[in-house]
Amino acid sequence: MKLVVLGASGWIGSHIVAEAKSRGHEVTALVRNTESYEVSDVTVKHFDLNNSNQDIEPLISDETVFVAAIGGRALGNHEIVAKTASQLLAKLPATSIERLVWVGGAGSLEVAPNVKLLDTPEFPPEYKDEAIAQGQALDVFKDAQATLNWTYISPAAQIYPGDAAREYRIGFEQLLTDASGASKIAVSDYAIAFVDEIEKGQHINKRIGIAY
Known part of the structure; x- marks a missing residue:
């Protein structure tokens, strides 16, 4: 496949680039x-x-998939x-792109019926503006009457540096947690799931969510 990656120099974007390249x-x-930007x-x-x-x-030019990994932080x-x-x-839609795949946020995932993660008391205030912005982007996708196919991929509540375990689970509107109640994913495994x-x-x- 031929991909365009907006935000390729960012932390998550660079991992997606590396994973995509590793698959040819x-x-x-x-x-x-x-x-x-020095990537071969x-x-x-x-x-x-x-x-x-x-x-x-x-x-x-002739790429068919557009990846967006952006934020306003x-x-x-x-x-x-x-x-x-x-x-x-x-x-x-006026280009060769057939699909838009978006690096989303976890804040808009539900932890209980009609209760979003970003609305819980434990949500870090320093990330709230970013979470709200990503939630607004998700609303744009859900409300769009566009001809372009899209997928919005949320990470777990905690995304961190780490080697790939090469395993993950896929959820939808609800926050995925493990047996201990933690919601986490290494950025390398998020990139694997993304590609x-x-x-x-x-x-x-x-919208899908990725977590262990």
Whole structure:
């Protein structure tokens, strides 16, 4: 497959790039600073989400899958998350892209009926704006009348550096927890699950969650 990855230089995005490359997929990385992006066997193109005058369509050639791994934490511009989801759904159908796969958040997952993780007292306040923004992006996808297929993939409540166990579970709107009540996944296994979903396409126009 040929993939475009927006946010390829980020923590999660870089793991997705590495996993996709390890399986022989061709990757085009869209990054803000092309000079500092040094990854072999990847086509690198400049794209700045904060530049409203830059169009994304000319950056797509014959790729069929678009991966978005973005957030507003670095610059504090969380509103860009839902805005980008809307723009991609509107603009990508005019390109060769057939599917948009989104790195989502865990905050909008339910821990009880009609109770989201981000609304619990234990949710870290420093991540709340980011969680709200990702929840707004999910609403954009669910409300869209778009022709483009999408999948929104939430990690567990805790995503952390670690070697791949090469195992994971898939959930939907409810937060997955293990026998001890913890919700966690290593970023390497999240990337494996992410690329598995790209290859299999089993959850079209749905949100899924990934956890041990």
